[in-house]
Amino acid sequence: MVAAAVLSCLCLGSGVAVAGDGWGQPKPGSDGAGDSYYPQDGNGGYDVADYNLKVGYDPASHQLTGNQNIAARATQSLSSFNLDLHGLTVDSVRVDRRAAAFSRSGDHELVITPSRSLRRGQNFTVEIAYHGVPAPISDPSLGNNGWQYTKAGGAFVAGEPKSATTWYPVNDTPLDKATFHLAFTVPDVWGVIANGRERGTFKGNGGTTHVWAEETPIAPYMTTVAVDKWTFDRRTRADGTPIVSAFAPGVPDSAKQAEARLPEILDFLESKFGKYPIDAAGGIFLNEEIGFSLETMSRPIYSAGWAGTIPVIVHENAHQWYGDSVAVQHWRDVCLNECFASYAEWLWDEAKEGVDLNTEYADAVKKAPTKFWNGKLYGMGPGNEFSYVYSKGPLMLHALRNYIGQHAFDFVLKTWPTLRRDGNASMQDFQRYTEFVAHRSLKGFFDAWVYGAGRPADQYLFPGGLKP
The missing domain is CATH 3.30.2010.30 (Zincin-like)
Known part of the structure; x- marks a missing residue:
């Protein structure tokens, strides 16, 4: 009895301390994740752990019906919170199995007010029933993003930086990765492919349900489903x-x-x-x-x-x-995606095709116009993310390879994704890690190649074995 009383007092004391230490007055979560390029994308006040999505889709009518179950944790005390959803009609919302009020705001905000406020640190679930005809988001540079239709009657989802919001409610920011489980039902003549591992197909209810599970935490725009024969x-x-x-x-x-x-x-x-x-x-x-x-x-x-x-x-x-x-911290960091994937093509050509990368680099530098050198690899502005990262990006990495030496460069390439696995990173994070490995400041190099514009000075343009 004494032990039970002591334990009870400790639990009560702990609860009071936590409450006074940060539960706080419930407030609405922010309607954006704070990215300077897309400030309204994503939301604040919670972290999603898992999306469990059940979808029925009729290719003939393009009608989609969805039932979404989200497992999340409140990072602040919440009186309400937002999800992102373009178009589609929301039929009902439940938070922790209780009916919740909801409304729509702007072009993609779904505002949810639970019947009971959520305290900071609380795990909670959100169930959303919705339906409609999905439509893509038009991008002036890349065309349609998100849910798209094929001429043969199928459909697929692809787009960056926006995509997932066109077919399910989501916290649409790379900062909130989650596992993704999908059960997708279509008429029997159609097939379905999505992210992750196959978990089986099941016939019934007028069609076939295809089950996929992505257990690696995933940023929303990287989720996909595709319907075809x-x-x-x-x-x-x-x-x-x-x-x-x-x-x-x-x-x-x-x-x-x-x-x-x-x-x-x-x-x-x-x-x-x-x-x-x-x-x-x-x-x-x-x-x-x-x-x-x-x-x-x-x-x-x-x-x-x-x-x-x-x-x-x-x-x-x-x-x-x-x-x-390793996903971007902010969209201005997109070189961490595209510069490296583009340089991977160079590495393949070097290893498999016998290409001399120093010669390829020298030829590219010689032909590059002023406009090329003024293209930015960081802070390029919204809508300009997917431009010079593909062409100037691999040149920058080849110059870095020669500037810090082969051994240090190889070590960075191999260990960076392991250290940051399943997380997010900024260009400044990468610079600091590369400086740590190289045992030297790389401020001049990164200022010349990454943060600034214009042709780099020769010490950064032709380091190591590179020749003008």
């Missing part, structure tokens, strides 16, 4: 990682032959970047011309016309380390 190719890596690739009708044999080299590509990238950080692999090969291919986690999605090329497959799978496992 696929031809599937299933293999396993030597380490047991399942490889599932899907080819739409009409995809040429060249794409299938290129994807057949995926185990070799992953082995090569693993030799450069460390152990493969994702729980599955493969690819989604469309027979549609879209403005890009995309590194959707574990299963990149490829546009027709680009899918049969090894460099594109190398690029998108390099992102599984640089961009997917």
Whole structure:
């Protein structure tokens, strides 16, 4: 009895201390995650742990019905909080199994007011029923993003920086990664592919339900689903990682032959970047011309016309380390994704094709106009993220390789994704780590190549074995 009384007092005392130490008065969570380029994307006040999504979709009518179950934790005391959702009609919301009030604001804010406020640190669930005809988000540079339709009647999801909000409610920021579970029901004649590992197919209720699970924490824009009359190719890596690739009708044999080299590509990238950080692999090969291919986690999605090329497959799978496992802190840091995936193509050419990268670098520098040098690799502004990171980015990394030396550069490439696995990072984080490995300040180099504009001074443009 004495022990029980002491324990009771300790618990009560602890509760009072926590309450006075930060539970605070419940307030609405912020309607944005604070990115300077897209300040209204994402939301504050909570962290999502898992999305569990059940979707029914009719390709003939384009009608989608969804039931979303979100597991999350409050990071502040919440009187209300937001999710992001473009279009679609919300039918009901429950928080911790109790009916919750909800409203829509702006072009994508779903504002939820639970019947009881949530205290800081509390785990909670959100159940959302919704329906409608999904529509893409138009991007002036990349065209349509998110849910898109194929000429043959299927559908797929691809887009960056926005995508997921077009088909399910989400905290749409790379800062809030979560596991992703999907049960997607379509008429029997259609197939479905998504992120992660296959968990089975089940017939009934007028269709077939295809179950996929991505257990590696994933940023929302990297989630995908694609509906078509696929031809599937299933293999396993030597380490047991399942490889599932899907080819739409009409995809040429060249794409299938290129994807057949995926185990070799992953082995090569693993030799450069460390152990493969994702729980599955493969690819989604469309027979549609879209403005890009995309590194959707574990299963990149490829546009027709680009899918049969090894460099594109190398690029998108390099992102599984640089961009997917280690995601950006803010969109101004996108060079940490694209500069490295683009340089992976150079590394492949060097190792597999015998290309002299110093010669390739010298030729590119010689031909580069003033406009090229003024293109920014950091702080490029919203809408300009996906430009010079593909061309100037690999030049910067090759110069860095020569500036700090081969040994230090290789060590950084391989250990950075391991140290930051499943997290987020900024360009400043990468600079500090590279300086730590190189045992020297790299301020001049990063100012010349990354943060500034204009042609770098010769000491940074032609370091080491590089010659003017």
